[in-house]
Amino acid sequence: MSDRFEPEILVLYCGRALADHNHLPEGTKQGAGFKVRFVMMPCSSKIETRDLVKLIEQGVEGVLMVPCLENKCQFLVGNVRAEKRMKYARALLDEVGMGADRLSMAQGWNLSSEELMALADERASAVRPLGRNPLKGVKL
Amino acid sequence: MIVAEWKPIPEVVEKLRGHKKVLVVGCATCVAECAAGGEREVETLAPLLRMAMIKDSNPIEVCTNTLERQCEWEFVEGLAPTIMEVDAVVSLACGIGVQALAERFSEVPIYPGVNTTALAIREEPGLWAARCVACGDCVLGETLGLCPIARCAKSILNGPCGGTRDGGKCEIDENIDCIWHLIYERAQARGKVDALLEIKKTKDWSNSDHGGPKRILREDLRL
Known part of the structure; x- marks a missing residue:
C-alpha cells in the first residue's frame, strides 16, 4: 500500500466565478494525487481572516479562494476585500511558521468545473512541497 | 476610542x-x-x-x-x-x-x-489617527477644535513651526497634516485669523501624567 502524500485541498469559490452552476462537483473528490472539496460562496468576501486561519488549523493542507473578476463583483468590492483578507491571513500564517503558501487565490470568471478542478490541481502541486499539515489529526 | x-x-x-x-x-x-x-x-x-x-x-x-x-x-x-x-x-x-x-x-x-x-478616531476604514493624549488641560476651545497637543509632533501651542511642508504637511511625515496649517485654514474660514496672533500661555501640565498617576474623585458618586 502506498503512503504517498495526497494533500487535501479546499476550494472556496464565488458562485459567479463559474459558468454553469449545474455541473459543480459536490463533496470530496479524488484528483490526481490529491483530495479536493469545493465550497461555493455567495461572495468571496464572506470569508474572513479568522475563517482562513481556522481552516489551516483544522488540518487542510491548502486553501484556494476563487473570487470573481475585480470589476464583476455583485457587491462591487467583495473580491477586493477577499484579496486583502487573504494577504493578511497569509502574513499571519507566515508569522507562526505555518507557511503563507498554504493559502492562495486565483480570480475566475466563466470557469467550467474542469477548469476549477485544474486550479485545484495547481494548488495541490504548490502545497505538496510544504508537506503534511502538522495540525492534521491533532485534537484541539 | x-x-x-x-x-x-x-x-x-x-x-x-x-x-x-x-x-x-x-x-x-x-x-x-x-x-x-x-x-x-x-x-x-x-x-x-x-x-x-x-x-x-x-x-x-x-x-x-x-x-x-x-x-x-x-x-x-x-x-x-x-x-x-x-x-x-x-x-x-x-x-x-x-x-x-x-x-x-x-x-x-x-x-x-x-x-x-x-486615543484615536477612525478616519476611514482601516485607518486610525490620534486625536487626544489626555493631557488634562484641554485647549480645543482656543484652537478651533483641532488639537495641537496630540496632532503636532512638537505639541506646540503657538504654531506652526518652521517645518511645515508645501501643501500643509508635517516635516516628520508627508502623510500627516500640519495641524497648525489646518487650524489656520479653519480660522480663516471663520474670520478668526487675528485670534491666532495672541500668544498662548505656557500650558499647565500638572493635570496630565506629568503630575503623577491620575486619580479622579467625585464625592457625589460615592457611597
Missing part, C-alpha cells in the same frame, strides 16, 4: 511557553472597534497560537471569551469560573483591561496580546 495593535505573535508565544491551558480574552468595546481585540480578533489569534505552539513542540489548549468591557468589574467578574481552569491569560484589551484582569485574578499570569497606542 482607545486604539491598540497586535503584538508580534512570537512575542506572545514566548510568554506562553510552559503553560498548558490558556484563555484568550477580548473586549467588545474600543479594541473591537479598532480591529485589535474584539471577538473576531480573539477567534483569529486563538488558532494561530495553537498552531505556533504545536510548531514549537509545546502544544497548549486555548479557549476564548470576549467580554463586553474588560475595564468594568461587573463584566470582569464573569470570567471567574473560566479563570480557575486555565494557567495563563492573554488579554487583547487595552492596558486598562489587562490591569483589571490582573488585579481581579492576581493568582494567574495575564499577558497583553496588544500594545495600546493612542
Whole structure:
C-alpha cells in the first residue's frame, strides 16, 4: 500500500466565478494525487481572516479562494476585500511558521468545473512541497 | 476610542511557553472597534497560537471569551469560573483591561496580546489617527477644535513651526497634516485669523501624567 502524500485541498469559490452552476462537483473528490472539496460562496468576501486561519488549523493542507473578476463583483468590492483578507491571513500564517503558501487565490470568471478542478490541481502541486499539515489529526 | 495593535505573535508565544491551558480574552468595546481585540480578533489569534505552539513542540489548549468591557468589574467578574481552569491569560484589551484582569485574578499570569497606542478616531476604514493624549488641560476651545497637543509632533501651542511642508504637511511625515496649517485654514474660514496672533500661555501640565498617576474623585458618586 502506498503512503504517498495526497494533500487535501479546499476550494472556496464565488458562485459567479463559474459558468454553469449545474455541473459543480459536490463533496470530496479524488484528483490526481490529491483530495479536493469545493465550497461555493455567495461572495468571496464572506470569508474572513479568522475563517482562513481556522481552516489551516483544522488540518487542510491548502486553501484556494476563487473570487470573481475585480470589476464583476455583485457587491462591487467583495473580491477586493477577499484579496486583502487573504494577504493578511497569509502574513499571519507566515508569522507562526505555518507557511503563507498554504493559502492562495486565483480570480475566475466563466470557469467550467474542469477548469476549477485544474486550479485545484495547481494548488495541490504548490502545497505538496510544504508537506503534511502538522495540525492534521491533532485534537484541539 | 482607545486604539491598540497586535503584538508580534512570537512575542506572545514566548510568554506562553510552559503553560498548558490558556484563555484568550477580548473586549467588545474600543479594541473591537479598532480591529485589535474584539471577538473576531480573539477567534483569529486563538488558532494561530495553537498552531505556533504545536510548531514549537509545546502544544497548549486555548479557549476564548470576549467580554463586553474588560475595564468594568461587573463584566470582569464573569470570567471567574473560566479563570480557575486555565494557567495563563492573554488579554487583547487595552492596558486598562489587562490591569483589571490582573488585579481581579492576581493568582494567574495575564499577558497583553496588544500594545495600546493612542486615543484615536477612525478616519476611514482601516485607518486610525490620534486625536487626544489626555493631557488634562484641554485647549480645543482656543484652537478651533483641532488639537495641537496630540496632532503636532512638537505639541506646540503657538504654531506652526518652521517645518511645515508645501501643501500643509508635517516635516516628520508627508502623510500627516500640519495641524497648525489646518487650524489656520479653519480660522480663516471663520474670520478668526487675528485670534491666532495672541500668544498662548505656557500650558499647565500638572493635570496630565506629568503630575503623577491620575486619580479622579467625585464625592457625589460615592457611597
